[in-house]
């Protein structure tokens with residue numbers, strides 16, 4: 001029986017609560033504020049729920065330049081019912097970041113497992129993005145409790161990943177707590193105003209340790225700076241340079257394909273095109289891509305029935321091969337757009353050119369090779 005294995009899900013305690021050393025408001029909130037500044041969910045005024053322009057959204061959430069040094073104080077905070085809240089010039093605003101059903105902003109392992117059973121999902125990789133907090137202990141307990149269901153990705157402070165305390169942190173997460181991969185977001189470079197990239201020599205001790213531990217890296221090209229698409233493609237170039245000099249490390253590009261979201265408003269022929277640099281990157285031997293297409297085309301009435309996505313999957317197979325494609329849902333974020341089960345429809349029912357074996361590889365078989373039971 002083929003395994004259905006999700007490359008992208010989240011467990012987290014109620015966000016924003018004080019959790020000792022792992023305080024959301026210490027560091028994570030600033031990154032969160034920056035991370036959502038262009039978010040397609042948009043920002044609404046709390047008084048009348050009216051949507052503000054993307055320009056105004058960006059202007060309120062960030063300062064004159066990119067990076068933490070220019071981040072305005074807008075009392076950015078976690079609300080309820082899936083909302084992030086903040087105050088600018090005495091006016092309250094919110095973003096419906098998660099589905100409204102996320103009442104107290106919590107995704108416990110039991111909640112995720114109930115969702116997985118309902119959707120027919122056997123296993124899931126828990127991505128460890130800092131917007132959810134420093135969750136080493138929390139996620140460590142999740143994967144210890146449900147080792148056959150949940151795979152955990154470690155987290156480090158990417159901008160100082162080569163320093164001894166971060167190396168120790170990774171070792172502890174992998175060797176003591178049972179994490180099986182590491183999540184590496186370039187959004188972390190926000191903390192040093194983007195004065196470095198993944199090829200910075202200070203990170204070499206980190207990559208050596210990753211290779212020694214023999215764990216995959218799940219990459220997030222998360223700088224999100226203007227000009228968005230140019231910066232994003234430059235990030236993929238950086239990854240390609242990195243890939244050529246770290247050929248023994250297995251890698252997964254997450255949030256694929258981000259370009260579809262960034263090019264919203266462009267003609268379909270531009271928006272749904274595979275960027276040349278992405279193809280080049282994914283042709284590196286140990287690279288795969290997580291397909292989160294339903295959220296990248298979230299403005300479609302029903303993304304699985306957007307035929308541009310079928311074509312894109314077909315192009316990916318022709319260009320880089322079926323064995324490099326891995327479905328990822330982004331639960332519970334997923335449910336602000338469609339249900340967990342519907343995030344599988346494109347690969348399980350649509351894409352008529354796929355054989356049953358190919359469907360099984362995209363929806364779990366390929367990921368299972370990385371994380372066998």
Ligand SMILES: [Zn+2]
Nearest residue numbers: 010127330333
């Ligand atoms: Zn996510």
